[in-house]
Every structure is written in structure tokens, then in C-alpha cells.
Amino acid sequence: MITKIKIQGYRIYGDFTLLPNKDLNILVGGNDAGKSTLMEAIGLALNGRIGGRSAQEELNPYWFNKELVNQFLEDCDWDDNPALPEILIELFLENRPELQFLCGAINSDRKTNACPGISFKVIPNPEYDEELTQWRINPSALIPVEYYKIEWRTFGDEVLTRRPRQLAVATIDSRTVRSTSGVDYHLRQILSDHLEPVEKAKISQHYREIKESMTSNSLGGVNDRLKNIRAPLDNQVMALAMDQSAQSSWEGSVTPHVDHVPFALAGQGQQASIKISLAMQRLSEQTSIVMIEEPENHLSHTSLTTLLSRIEEAAGERQLFISTHSAYVLNRLGLSSLLLLHRGKASHIETLDPDTVGYFQKLPGFDTLRMVLAHKLVLVEGPSDEILFERFFSDLYGKHPMELGIDVMSMHGLTLRRCLELCTAIDRPVAVLRDNDGEDPEILKETVNELLETGKRELFIGAKEAGRTLEPQLRACNSEESLRKILGVTDRASLEKWMSREKTEAALLIAKSKEAITPPPYMAAAAAFIHG
Template sequence: MITKIKIRGYRIYTDFTLSPNAKLNLIVGGNEAGKSTLMEAIALALTGRIGGRSASEELNPHWFNAGLVAEFVAKIQRGERPRFPEIHIELYLEDKPELQRLCGAINTEVPTLACPGLSLRIMPDPDYADELARWMSKPSALLPVEFYHVDWRSFADERITNRPRQLAAAIIDSRTVRSSSGVDYHLRQILGDHLDPPERAAVSLAYRELKETMSTTALNAINKRIGTIHASLHDQPISLAMDQSARTAWDGAVTPHVNDVPFSMSGQGQQAAIKISLALNRNAGHAAFVMIEEPENHLSHTSLTTLLSRIESLTGDHQQLFITTHSTFVLNRLGLDAILLLANGRASKITSLDPETVSYFQRLPGYDTLRMALAKKIVLVEGPSDEIVFERFFKDLFGKRPMELGIDVISMRGLSLGRCLEFCAALDKPVAAMRDNDGTDPAELRTAIEKWLCSGRRELFIGQVAHGHTLEPQIVHHNGEATLRGLLGITATADLHKWMSREKTETAFRIANATCQLAPPDYMRNAAAFIHG
């Protein structure tokens, strides 16, 4: 198990530290928040590879944090001699007997910490000191990675050339299922983990013998004919034979089939689901770390439900999962308490969420908790009519809609206000929560959710009982019956309050589109002022 991740100088991350959950990590964040970069960094330090190729073969100047590179170049131009930027990724691992070979204190932890771990540094190669010095005389925004090298070591300061056997990782990117001859690098690795060494050897031998028989069957007549052509320097006969080198090994020629259809011709959703199931299979017992990028891609709602059930049932106790997602359904179903929220190069982690609240949202996987997780500021309202009306009043007050100012107005649609506030409090989100008084003293309503509120951070706003029990009479109180009847087109003989209560959404739409000036109820005005700041 990975207990801590440190990333310095890699792409979006200047100086990043994260202590992941022991079992499940659901990584969420806005666009360009660094979700894929985090997964990439973990895989890089675990395997020394990226996209199936060694890191040294794939070195790219764009891997380096742009801000650090710009600062480095600026220092050179000021006449300073700064150190070249580096990339440093450290994985701190759980102290287990089988990982003692990786155990040491050669890491950046302060105070000194001796534990198993991996360190991957991409740094200037001292053998190219002269070339690097010449480059510094005329620097550019792109670092000369040709003069860099990859230093992959354990915390015991031993150089690593191949991934330690105990740290097998399965990597599934369902956004783009790359296939070569029907099987991409990661799938070949996953399938290989399902074969015991004797089975692999037997298949390899049988494949080699099969290729050898080609010389005495299909190629025999051809070799007899071209053997009479002396095209070589010493008039030696030419013949054709099957390539027996490692690059033509059996695992590059064998391709899985799904219902008699080649894997590469299956739908992308099917391909991703198969790879995830193979990686998680408890019987394999090999993949200690499973990384899945956006499992919801290419899947219908029903197929996604099936896949999530499969993930829940197949995950072994020895496995640590890292899953990135843009799906509220995935988030709720697998558990809100596993969230790692990325923003501005940092991670927020839920440390205190009642198991009952987690279970509550698991039973309501369609509710958009992801909006709450990603929003900068939140206004919680009871229903869609409150949402529509509040947005109108907010724009009247401040000249812009809430979303234009980074404020997300979210309807709870009958959900428990306490559950939503607990989730927001766990992520320390600024929240203005509004609700009807329903004829109850606001002080009494506040008591049940007091522990999730925080002065100046999360506040509750409730309409005065004297002004009406729900939104509609509150609006009438502050604007007068005559104004509302004219705006809504309600005759003098009709019961205004009854019509507005019965046609809540239609009332909200007409208010939102009204050209006349309207006064918001006091509690909505106060909520808008609070969340606007």
C-alpha cells in the first residue's frame, strides 16, 4: 500500500504531497486539475515506464513544471547560476516484510523516516556538464532533456532497473483504449499475470515448435525453389524460416476474443470493462495497485452499474485502487468518503464523513454530489423553483448570475439538508443554505444542523414565520398582491396563494422573466450578500 505520494516539478505539480486512502481513492477535480498527471506520476514511480515505454526513452521537456522552468530561465537572464530544474517523485510504502529490500531513509521526509519506498528523479546527467553549461549561455523555455537521465532508486539507495515483483500495477485508461495487434501493453501485462510461469513456458514452447513446423510444411516448396538462386556472396542457398526472436513471442501474436470477436473489434466500453475485470480478479493475486481512468467512458448507464458492481465484488483486500472520474454516479456508488479532491495543485481529503451519510448517497447515486465537490462556493436550495427565483434576485442585486462569479446554486430536490451540509463541511466548502420555515421556529430548525455550520463559512438562512411558511407567500409579502397578480396574470377573483403554491415552477419562470423590479425576501437577500462576499 502507498502511504504517501510526493511530486515535485512534474507538470502541474510544483510541490505536491498526498496521503492516499488505504483501499479506495476516487480522484476528482475540474479540467486541468491534475487528475491524469497524478495517475501518471504514480505509474512512473512504480514501473519506471510511461505508455509502455521506459521513462528514459520518453523524456520530454514538457514534463517539467512550466513555472519552475520559467523562473529558472529568468534567473539565468539576471546573471545568476541556478540549479537545473528536476522532477522528483517519491512513493512511501507500507512497512511489510516482503518490501524490506526497498526499506531505507534516503528520502526527503523530515524528520528522517525509514520505510520501504521508491524514488524516481529526472535530473541533469553529470556526464554532460559541458553541454549543459553551453546551453545555459543561450537558454530557452524548453529544457535540454537530451542531457538529462532517469535515476530510479529504492529508499535503501539501490538502483532499480525493473519493477519490483511485489509492486505490480494494472493501468486501465478507458478514455482511449489503445490496441496493437488487438492487445495493448497493459492488457498483455494483465493477461500475463493470470498465467503461472510453467504455463507461460509451455505456451512459449508450443508456439516456437509451431513456427518451426512452417519450415517443413508451407515454406518447404518455396525454399526448394529459391534455394537454387545463389544471390549471396559465397553462393550459399537462401531459405525462409519463421522468426524465433523475442520480438515475435507468443504474447504478441495471441489476442483475446469476446464471444468469438477479436478483442480489438469489441466496443470501447467492453474493452475497458474486460481490462478492469481482469486487473481486479482476486484469483490473479498480482496487481497490488490498480489505476483506472474514467471507468464511465463509453458505457451506458446500465453497463456502468454492472461494472461498478464488478469493481466492488472483485477488489481484493491486498489491492489499492486509484480511480479518476467525472461521474457523480461513480462517486456516490463507490463511496463519498474515498474522495480526493484536486484543485490548484493541491489535494483535499475527506477525513470525517458519517458512514450513514456515505450509505445515504450510495442509495441515491444520481444526485449530483460532484457539483458540490467541484464548486468554489455553494448555495443550497430546497427545490428547482427556489433555484430559479434565487438566480433572478441575485442578478438583480449584483448584475451577474451566480455561476459567473463561481457560485453554484444546487437544488437538494427533497434530500436531507443535513446530509448535504455534512458533505460540504467535510470538504470545507463555503455554503449559503436556504429553506422554508414550514411554520416552525427557525431557531428550532437550526438546531438539527448546527454542527455542520460555521460562522462566516457555512450559514443557514430561513424566512420569517410572520412573512409566510414557504417561498411563495414570502415573495408576496415583500412585493404586494397587486404586483404579483399583474406579473403572473392572475385575476382578482382567483386565490393567488393557492395558484402560486400549486404552480411553483411556472411561478418561478414568470418571476425570472419579469421585466419589472422585484424585491427579494429578506432571507434570500441575506443569503445572496453572504455568498457573494
């Protein structure tokens, strides 16, 4: 298992360290947060390959971190020989007997850390020192990768030429099928791992015999005619034969079928599910790492539920890295495994009460992902509170909350304490609004006081004397005449009863009205706090 990941100079990651969970790691972050790049970096260090091709073939200037490149260009203005940008990816591994051949202390940890590990470096090639010196005279943001080389070594400083077989790894990108045949490099690797060496040898031998049979039988008549064609120089005999080279091996010709339909013609959801299921069912006694990108893609709710059940059942001793944009995936697999990525940084979720984790797992439809990704958060009790808070905030500051990165969410009956515990764990600035329900607000605050923090997480409750819920709070600070005008309630009807009965309708009418309306003091205070 991977115990630590260090990335320096690779794409979004200038100087990055992550201590992953031993079993499940759920990677969450906004667009361009670095989820796919992290998976890519792990794959590079484990396989020395990217997208099925060797790293040296795929090396390009855009691998280098932009900030480090820009710093290098600035250094060139006052230094004739600044250090060239480099890339380092290190995987520190669990100290297991079968991984001792990877053990050593040749790594970037300041204190001596002798452990199994793999180091992947992209560094200047000393053979091109002269060319690099010339390039430094007029450098550009495009690093001359032609003058770089890749070093792939163990922590014991032994050169690696292929992935150690003790590190079984599967990568599944369910967002897309990477080849026109529908069977990409990763799927071929997974399928190959399900075959024993003896089986592979037998298949390969039989495949060669079939091709040889086609050469002598199906192509025999054609070759008899070609004997009389003296096209080659020196009148050699020309003939057609089935290719027996490694480029035409059986792996490139065998494709899976689903219910007698070629894999490439199956739906993308089916393809993604098959790739993930096969990867999870791989039989290996060695360290096994599975990386899955966005398992929710192309799947209906029911199919996603089935797939997640398979992942949970087959996880075993494997270490999983799963990136997702789905709150359902996050809730179902467990909030305690969350790794929040943002601008090349990673944050572990602080320890959550197991009961709270189980609570959200039982409510997988609640959008915890919005809570996790919001810059600032306002939690309210129901839809009418949400609608009205947005109206009052807009009146006060001339912008909707979302324009300022503030997400307003209804808790939909979830317990306040559970939501506050999650906000505390992810260190999210939050304003929580609730009704007093006839209780003293100070007593209500005491029940969650240890989860509150002045300036970070604050609770706002309507004054007891103004009424139990939002509707009487509104009536207490606005004239009855103005409310009747906004809501279209005649004098013959009871305003109190109508507003209590038609909570959401009243909120919508107020939100659309161009008439001025005064917010309840606790809502105005919450808006001022979260606006900052």
C-alpha cells in the same frame, strides 16, 4: 500498499505530498486538476515506464513543472550557475516483510524515515556538465533532456532495472484503447499475470514449433524455388522463414475474444469493462495496486452498476486509485474515500459520519460531484427556489451565479443536515435557503448550528410572519397587481392558491419576465453573502 506519495517538479506538481487511503482512493477534480498526472507519476515510479515504453525513451521537456522552469530562468538573470530543474517522484511503502529489500532512509523526508520505498529521479547527467554550462548562457523554457538521466532506486540506494515482482500493479485507462489491435500494453500485462510461468513457457515453446512447422511446410515450396535465385552476394541461398526473435513472441499474436469476436472489435464499453474486471481478479499474494481512470466511460447506467459491483467484490486487500467525473461512482464507492485535487494540491475529505456515507450511497443519483467541485454553493429546497434565486441574483449583480463560480443546487428532498455535513467536510462556502414551515427560524437554525460558520456556511430562512413557504414570501414583498400581471392570473382566480399549486410554473414566468420584482429579504441576504 503506498503510504505516502511525494512529487516534485513533475508537470502540474511543483511540490506535492499525498497520504493516500489504505484501500480506496477516489480522485476527483476539474479539468487539468492533475488526476491523470498523479496516476502517471505513480506508474513511473512503480514501473520505470510510461505507456509501455521506458521512461528514458519518453523523457521530454514538457515533463518539467512550468513554474519551476520559469523560476530557473529568472534565477539565470542574476546567477551564473543556478541549480537546474529536476524531477523527483517517491513512493513510501508499507513496512511489510516481503518489501524489506526496498527499505532504507535515502529519501527526501527531513527526519530520518527508514522504510520500504522507491525513488524516481530525472536529473542532469554529470557527463554533460560542459554542454549544460554552455546551455545556461542562453537558456530556454525547453529543458535539454538529452543531457539528463533517469535514476530509479530503492530507498536503500539500490538501482532498479525493472519493477519489483512483489509490487503487482495494473493500470487501466478506460477512456480509450491505446493500440489499433485493441490490446494495449497494460492489457497484455494483465493477461500475462493470469498465466503461471510454466504455462507461459509451454505456450512459447509450442508457438515456436508452429512457426518452425510453417517454415518447413507452408514455405517449403517457395524456398525450393528461391534456391535457384542467386540474389545474395557470393551466391548464398535465400529462403523465407517465420521470425523466431523476441520481437515476434506469442504475446504479440494472441488476443482475447469476446463471444467469438476479437477484442479489438468489441464495443469500447465492453473493452473497458473487461480490462477493469481482469485487473481486479488478478491473483497475487503480494502487494497489489490497481489504478483505474474514469470507469464510467462508454458504459450505460446498468453496465456501470454491474462494473462497480465487481470492483467492490474483488477489491480485497488491494489499494485502488480511481479517477472519475461521475457522481454515481463517487456516491456508490463512498464519499469517505474522496481525494479532491485542485491546481496541484490534494485535500482529503474530513471524516464523514458513516451514516452520511451510507445515506448518499443509497442515493447514488444525487449529484454530489457538483457540490464537491463548486467554488461556492447555494443549496435550495426545490426547483422553484433554484429558478427564482438565479433570477434575483442576476437582478442584483448583473451576472448569473455560474458566471461567478457559484453553483445553485436543489436538494430535492435530501435532509439539510446531510448536505451541510458534506459541505463542512469539503470546507465549501455555502448559502442554504429553506422555508420556515411555520417554525421559528432561530429554532430551526439550532438543529444544525454546529455545522454552520459565519462567513463560510450560513442558513437563510424566510421570516415567519411573511409566510410558511416561498410563495407567500413573494406576495409579502410585491404587490398583488404586479404579481398577477407577471403570472397572467386574473382577478377571478385566487393568486394564493394558483401560486401554491403551480410553484414551478410561477417561478418560470417570473424568471422570464422583464417586469421588476422584489426578492424576499432572506433570498437577497443569501445572494449578498455568497456574492461576497
